[in-house]
Amino acid sequence: xxxxxxxxxxxxxxxxxxxxxxxxxxxxxxxxxxxxxxxxxxxxxxxxxxxxxxxxxxxxxxxxxxxxxxxxxxxxxxxxxxxxxxxxxxxxxxxxxxxxxxxxxxxxxxxxxxxxxxxxxxxxxxxxxx
Numbered sequence: 261x262x263x264x265x266x267x268x269x270x271x272x273x274x275x276x277x278x279x280x281x282x283x284x285x286x287x288x289x290x291x292x293x294x295x296x297x298x299x300x301x302x303x304x305x306x307x308x309x310x311x312x313x314x315x316x317x318x319x320x321x322x323x324x325x326x327x328x329x330x331x332x333x334x335x336x337x338x339x340x341x342x343x344x345x346x347x348x349x350x351x352x353x354x355x356x357x358x359x360x361x362x363x364x365x366x367x368x369x370x371x372x373x374x375x376x377x378x379x380x381x382x383x384x385x386x387x388x389x390x
């Protein structure tokens with residue numbers, strides 16, 4: 261399985277749709293488009309020795325325990341997720357082009373929700389995120 265499949269498989273589609281204020285198909289398609297963007301942001305941050313150290317610190321501080329086989333989205337700290345997204349995409353906001361068609365309102369809810377999950381997943385399964 262890929263990282264996208266693993267992460268999507270751990271999220272209840274109905275809960276995701278409710279959190280995003282949309283239907284399940286739109287929510288899952290949006291998440292499937294956003295996850296690679298977040299993983300790429302993590303990879304880009306790890307591209308330098310300084311970035312890798314910062315990323316490992318962030319992983320330890322923010323993401324521990326978020327990813328599991330069954331994620332309760334209500335337990336995800338989206339305020340922390342906003343900080344993670346800002347850090348991940350600060351050096352290259354063009355990474356958002358891959359998910360630009362999703363609309364700003366959906367993205368503003370989706371990315372902070374997924375960022376802690378993706379970071380936690382990558383902490384557990386580093387080889388699937390590099």
